[in-house]
Amino acid sequence: MNEIEILVNGKAVVALGDGTILDLLIQIGMAGKRVAVECNREIVPRSTYGERKVCDGDRFEIVVAVGGG
């Protein structure tokens, strides 16, 4: 099975080739949680997680809301 390497929040992650962003969120335990995703500095709309393919070398930022002033 082909594997790809991507960066998630600055860390290298090995993911399955041909997977979607939704697959990636499931893999890292964030599916169904309230997150926002940026891929290669572009915002990925939540409605497209199931279609948007993850490609080798993609750089993701996955963020949540935390306490702050």
Next chain:
Amino acid sequence: MNGDTLNIAGQAFESRLLVGTGKYRDMEQTRAAVEASGARIVTVAIRRTNIGQSRGEPNLLDVLPPERYTLLPNSAGCYSAEEAIRTLRLARELLDGRSLVKLEVLSDERTLYPNMPETLRAAEVLVSEGFQVMVYCADDPFQAKRLEEIGCVAIMPLASLIGSGMGILNPWNLHLIIENAKVPVLVDAGVGTASDAAIAMELGCDGVLMNTAIASAQNPVLMAEAMRNAVHAGRQAYLAGRMPRKYYAANPSSPNTGLIT
């Protein structure tokens, strides 16, 4: 006081106290303090999720339901316009397209003083992208006016440095900013205790935003209530119009006539 709401970008809010959600002991204390403050607008920060470490951890948005509070995402921790813009774009996606944000660009880690050149640059981009920008800024009347001209929906000068609790160091500058502004002016940062919040409101501020003054009090929930009362009392005093200051009272409170001799 009925109907005396804080109006920001066409929305009316019943409280003039805005609170942050950082530095609390846990989620339950956060929830209790926010509730005791009576705040309707609550700030949150946007951070990278800890991959693999956050399973089952309580989510801030579970204790602050977005249908009950207006969540105001901030760009705290950003030192450039680019970082702040990127953070707030992610925030808008995170909060289902809601565009009210708190822009904050800092100059250095020691003082957290507002970085005004980068703040102005970020404000221009964010306003052009349809964000409703509430902006943390220096207590500089000229730059505050520039931010209003760019299209920011609220101007939020610091009273003193973030987290310092030093109170209002330059009431005269704040007064100039309030006098010149057509959008709400809120003191953001520097409040230490209830009297500081009351003084800000007596000066004519439209509201006060604070975090550390509540979260770092010995009893945060009680301080949250004190702040709620202080903001309310300060607002009432402002609307009532204070008596003029005099060097001495030529006119005692008790009658000058009918004295026994």
